[in-house]
Amino acid sequence: MDRLAPFRQQLDALAQDDRLRRLNLRQGIDFSSNDYIGLASHPALADAVRDALRSGTPVGATGSRLLRGHDDVQAAFEAKAARFFGAEAALGFGGGYVANFAVLTTLPQRGDLLLMDDLSHASTHEGARAGRATQQMFRHNDVGHAEDQIRAWRQSGGTGAVWIAVESLYSMDGDFAPLADLAGLADREGFLLIDEAHATGVYGPDGRGLSHALEGRENVLTLHTLGKALGGSGALICAARPLIDFLINRCRPFIFATAPSPLMAAAGSAALDLLRSEPSRRDRLAGYVRDFRAELARRLPQVATSNSQIMPLIVGQNGPTMDLAARLQDRGFDVRGIRPPTVPQGSSRLRVSLNLNATAADVVRLAETLEEFWPDM
Ligand SMILES: Cc1ncc(COP(=O)(O)O)c(C=O)c1O
Helix, strand or coil: CCCCHHHHHHHHHHHHCCCCCCCCCCCCEECCCCCCCCCCCCHHHHHHHHHHHHCCCCCCCCCCCCCCCCCHHHHHHHHHHHHHCCCCEEEEECCHHHHHHHHHHHCCCCCCEEEEECCCCHHHHHHHHHCCCEEEEECCCCHHHHHHHHHHHHHCCCCCCEEEEEECECCCCCCECCHHHHHHHHHHHEEEEEECCCCCCCCCHHHCCCCHHHCCCCCEEEEEECCCCCCCCCEEEEECHHHHHHHHHHCHHHHCCCCCCHHHHHHHHHHHHHHHHCCHHHHHHHHHHHHHHHHHHHHCCCCCCCCCCEEEEEEECHHHHHHHHHHHHHCCEECEEECCCCCCCCCEEEEEECCCCCCHHHHHHHHHHHHHHHHHC
16 A cells, blocks of 8 residues: 555646745845845844843743743733734734634634635634634725625624734735725724734834734734744734733633743844834835836836735746746845745746845846846746
């Protein structure tokens, strides 16, 4: 019996469809990481970790938060983050994926409706699938369609709360959610969960994110990841105190898991300080976005761009997308192709991530090189 045959067959099928993934070590100029403002290698983060170690902070949390894993560094970081993000309370998780999963499997109750944007991240889908609420999707950024879905659900007897889950800046399309309209809908119907994964540290006053105008509302929850612009790893859920207390009491991924390393809390705390003390990083990144947009508009006007640091350049088919990425990589640009199921069939793309690990001159050179290669597409 060949036990491994089913796995080989599926891998072969992926290869046939140009969708076989491999792990590639990082090399070349960074146009693919989420280290948007270059904090991952900032000396202040390394110093914060060293200082924490020197003052006796253990490397590992040693247990669940509800047992011995509750650490003063983590507690101080959560209190600081809650103040920073204008929330009543904040709770740390090992990453954004688990934080989305944790919230969506814990807070929406049986009888509630969980409504997700079509382009929501995989972790939102997984949380919805494993959770208790009825789940539905609405067309990307279409608040009218979200309202229609809620109306239809109410007409069919739905009486619970509605939980609307969106990203403030979409990870693969680089476009922004209509947060004010969504918050209005949530005020009438229930709650709004805003995944700020790609906006935290980049947008809003002091990099507080795109949800800054909604801070402190009892029906708005925000997810801020520490592994993207903040340069470390982990995530925070910021919300009203009773919701955080409910997570502490009922959230299985929180209760039955070793707490995140307190060293990441030390790094996260230093990152929040840098957001305040080095605002020029956000300005420089905004300059890259302007420059890249202008270069592409001039050189490749047929290629649509976004208004954010995430620039999806849609190629369409998987093979040509990966070929183009490989050619750019040969020229020293670390640009990655993104294929289904991460993005819908037929919309494979280069996801150009502008970040401060590249120079302004690199940004222009990338646009030049794209102009050279694109006609072959
Ligand atoms: C929108 C969004 N939410 C959540 C996550 C997961 O966050 P983390 O990488 O911290 O697990 C990602 C990561 O790619 C993301 O893009």
